[in-house]
Amino acid sequence: MITQMRVKGLIFDPYNNAYIVVLRDEDNADMLPIWVGKSEASAIGLAIENVTAPRPMTHDLMKSFLDVFDAKVISVVITDLNDNTYYAKIHLTYEDSEYTVDSRPSDAIALALRTNAPIFASESVIKKQSSDELEQWLENLKPEDFGKLDS
Amino acid sequence: MTPVNPEPSAALVEVKVKQVLEDSNTDTKIVVLKNEDGSETLPIWVGASEGQAIRLAMDHAVSPRPMSHDLIRSFADHLEVTIQHVVLTDVKSSTYYATIHLASKGVDRTLDARPSDAIALALRATRPIYVTRDVLSRRTAANLDAWVAKLETKNIET
Numbered sequence: 001m002i003t004q005m006r007v008k009g010l011i012f013d014p015y016n017n018a019y020i021v022v023l024r025d026e027d028n029a030d031m032l033p034i035w036v037g038k039s040e041a042s043a044i045g046l047a048i049e050n051v052t053a054p055r056p057m058t059h060d061l062m063k064s065f066l067d068v069f070d071a072k073v074i075s076v077v078i079t080d081l082n083d084n085t086y087y088a089k090i091h092l093t094y095e096d097s098e099y100t101v102d103s104r105p106s107d108a109i110a111l112a113l114r115t116n117a118p119i120f121a122s123e124s125v126i127k128k129q130s131s132d133e134l135e136q137w138l139e140n141l142k143p144e145d146f147g148k149l150d151s
Numbered sequence: 152m153t154p155v156n157p158e159p160s161a162a163l164v165e166v167k168v169k170q171v172l173e174d175s176n177t178d179t180k181i182v183v184l185k186n187e188d189g190s191e192t193l194p195i196w197v198g199a200s201e202g203q204a205i206r207l208a209m210d211h212a213v214s215p216r217p218m219s220h221d222l223i224r225s226f227a228d229h230l231e232v233t234i235q236h237v238v239l240t241d242v243k244s245s246t247y248y249a250t251i252h253l254a255s256k257g258v259d260r261t262l263d264a265r266p267s268d269a270i271a272l273a274l275r276a277t278r279p280i281y282v283t284r285d286v287l288s289r290r291t292a293a294n295l296d297a298w299v300a301k302l303e304t305k306n307i308e309t
Binding site for chain 2: 037038039054056057058059062064065066068069071085087090094099101102103104
């Protein structure tokens, strides 16, 4: 079973000096927080805000690579979680064949947002990553931490 | 399909990444490219994470999960696309331009890219990096000034 997720936001985590990509399902019943590095967050943030950089960023290059060969991203799936490492698969069609490519969730999400491909998460991942961790983290968050998004 | 290197040409110079230096003033990194006999040097300023990707690729570091340029290489493998080589083609107001040359089933394609992506991808795919003579010759004029300006800032601060 997989559930379609949307990127709801990007939060700075000052304790881990990292960013959290927050995915939520359609009816807001399930949430999946994914910790990513600064450059990965920026690749996702630019796509959320629909910002086009003057020169192609890495995921724009990825998209133009696929475009030039008429390969299409059908969907991306966050498939597994092991020792706090998430796994994702990118599903492609190219010349009537389907391909599945292993990737980090941050790359998969950054690419999905640029190609308007749906993002899914497997049920086991959502179960494993109960949102307890994020809620706990949000409780500890001080108001001044929110200003740091711009930095 | 065997990758095809461009015909030896007076217009292109093959370079290798010699080192990635820290530029502590600006949170950027400097990728130092040199030709085979070391007579030509081209420094390129890239972002911190771009520099890190190039450094990892230089060290042939295998990360537990595929990094972004590994993913592009993996797309190439799946689609049976050959990454042939990359070329640093132009420099305009301190912005460098690069192209990535690909081949699939006898058809050549060229992608526009930032030099940092082109270099990281070439290193990951162990393919050659070329610089046009034109870029090398213009470096001396435009970019040495920037280089010197940065060094001067550094001296003042220390």
